[in-house]
Amino acid sequence: MSPEDEDIELDVILSVLENPVRREILKRLSRETNYPLQLSKELNVSQQAIMKHLKVLEENDFVESTEEKSDKGGPPRKVYSPKRRYCIRIDIGPNTYQEEFYTYKKYDIVKKEFQESDVSYEKQIEIKGKVTGEMKDEVVAALPAFTDPDLEKIRIKLEEIVNETNYNVKINELKLLVQEIENNINTIETKRKRLLALKERTNQEINTLISHISMNQIEKDLLTLYIKTNTLDPNFLSEQLNVRKTIIEKTLDKLVNFIENKKD
Amino acid sequence: MSPEDEDIELDVILSVLENPVRREILKRLSRETNYPLQLSKELNVSQQAIMKHLKVLEENDFVESTEEKSDKGGPPRKVYSPKRRYCIRIDIGPNTYQEEFYTYKKYDIVKKEFQESDVSYEKQIEIKGKVTGEMKDEVVAALPAFTDPDLEKIRIKLEEIVNETNYNVKINELKLLVQEIENNINTIETKRKRLLALKERTNQEINTLISHISMNQIEKDLLTLYIKTNTLDPNFLSEQLNVRKTIIEKTLDKLVNFIENKKD
Known part of the structure; x- marks a missing residue:
């Protein structure tokens, strides 16, 4: 896509x-x-x-x-x-705009992660212990992350619950597990919110710096892209900004020269 | 709100x-x-x-x-x-639907966090070291989390960059910091995605269990709410489900009795 x-x-x-x-x-x-x-x-x-x-x-x-x-x-x-599953995320701030969106059907992400992984499917199952047939669909998808103790703890608990036959025990365990998962997600949300505050402030610094250094739109776009991707490849920059390569090269020369000699 | x-x-x-x-x-x-x-x-x-x-x-x-x-x-x-700032997040899966949305103006969240915190504003600044005037707006908002070493490392780097006067150094440092923030956010996203997979599987277990235990809609809603909030208070349940308290109490008795005696 x-x-x-x-x-x-x-x-x-x-x-x-x-x-x-x-x-x-x-x-x-x-x-x-x-x-x-x-x-x-x-x-x-x-x-x-x-x-x-x-x-x-x-x-x-x-x-x-x-x-x-x-x-x-x-x-x-x-x-x-x-x-289907969708995760949609949009963050908007005075100096930040970021949208993310992913969608996947049941096995797609599992397959993709296994393909990208160095470790074979069977090996991963072996490393992580027996996974019940019923759980494979969703839980195996999370296997590559289970070096994380929070996730591993939840996975083990979930396996126990799936095998539990006493309804009373099962309900109680599910209640505790739901709470634990929610707590983990909340902790992550808080940290992400704070990272966004720091990103917003960093972007502000970038925007201010760029407006000090450059005058025209191509220069500004070029500098922004350079800082955020850390690449000086004229082909890449030319393609991304839809500007001719010769102009990109000329602008890069000018900017590099200016930055090298300029003090605040 | x-x-x-x-x-x-x-x-x-x-x-x-x-x-x-x-x-x-x-x-x-x-x-x-x-x-x-x-x-x-x-x-x-x-x-x-x-x-x-x-x-x-x-x-x-x-x-x-x-x-x-x-x-x-x-x-x-x-x-x-x-x-304004907005964070919008919607997660959709076969057994999961969750939407989150928060918005805040500049100092609102800062104030709220300070109000909820045991530690005074001045004390927090003292604990976390000098915060430059220019940075206060956004960065102070993140102070309560800075016991987290990842966040603290980024905050310190950001302070150094704000005070840097050499454009060349400044651009290089900003490039590195942007990359570090993005890496942190990506790590968090991956963990969150896996928690959602585990949550989705847990919700599936809850939905299956409930459909085994109960026949009618009130019972189902009651059990779902009980597992997810862990409360048996008839007043709360009655209000949330918009069902009369007497019916809630009767249904609770029936369910408790059933669960206590039922094996899978």
Whole structure:
């Protein structure tokens, strides 16, 4: 998927999620599959409107539907369930704009990580201990990170819970595990927020410095790209900025000369 | 801000960001303030369309405009700059739906953190060492986390860079710092992605367990809420689920009795 494709996808995803009823439908379906009639009752929205929203969600791969025989001998009815995984993240600040978006189907990321890894699939399973068949789908995806003690602790606990047959014990353990996962995610969120504050301040310093050094747009764009990618390759810079290579080279010479001799 | 207000805000934010030209405008403005005419040229979009988008962005507090005297004696022209910070995060999976959204103006979060902290503002500055006046705005906001060595290392480096007067050194240091911040954020993203995979699998276990235990919607909702919040307070559960307290109590009795005696 090229960066351009991703841009187009993000537009679509955001326009789908912008609608609060569609977000509410996704939340409900993440707890259990559902029929339009049920959703209509639970959300207090007309069945016609629900059908419209489900159509949008299905066309954009958020949900899928399967036909189910009616138990009262009526026509078969459609039951909806969530389909893909999306993580969307947008950070906006006076000196920061960053958007991230990834989507993957069940095994895709697993395969990709195994392909990129030096260690074979079997070897990874061996290293990390027995993984129950039922857990493979989602949990194996996280294997390469399990040198991290927080993650490994959660994985082991999850394996125990999957094998637990006493409902009472199982519910109690699930409660504790949910809390532990949430705590871990919150800790990470806090650290990320603080890194963003530091990034925002660093970007401010970069923008101020660049406005001191350079006068025109090409120079500014060139310096920004240089600082953020640390490359002076004229071919790369020319392609990224859509500016002729000869101009890039001339501008680079000028900037390098200026920076070498300039004191604040 | 009540949870309901936040819901409304997120709809608006997403509908603003859904438009790729508006996202591109925010990206440009995060690098430098800009005039509509400049933006129109850079983005190759008519000035009329740019004005429309800027109006939407301004009405929703993404940007603000200030009037600037024209240097050619013409009428004053408006210059636009980004205003608020937003972090938007939405995670969607077959068994997961979670949205997060926070927004804050410059000192708000700083104040809040200081208010919630046991340690006084002055004491925190003392503990963390001298903070330059210029840096206070953004960096002080991150102070309470600086027991974390990764963050503290970045803060110290940033202080040095702010005080650096040699442009050559400054650019080199900024390049390294940008890279270090990005690496830190990437590490965190990877861990978070894996926690989400574990959370998704845990939620699947919860949903399966609940569908084994309970038949009707109230029971299901009650069990889900109980596992995720770990509370049995009938008042809280009644309010959250919008179900009468007597029904909650009856259902709780039934569920507790069932769970205590049931084996898988």
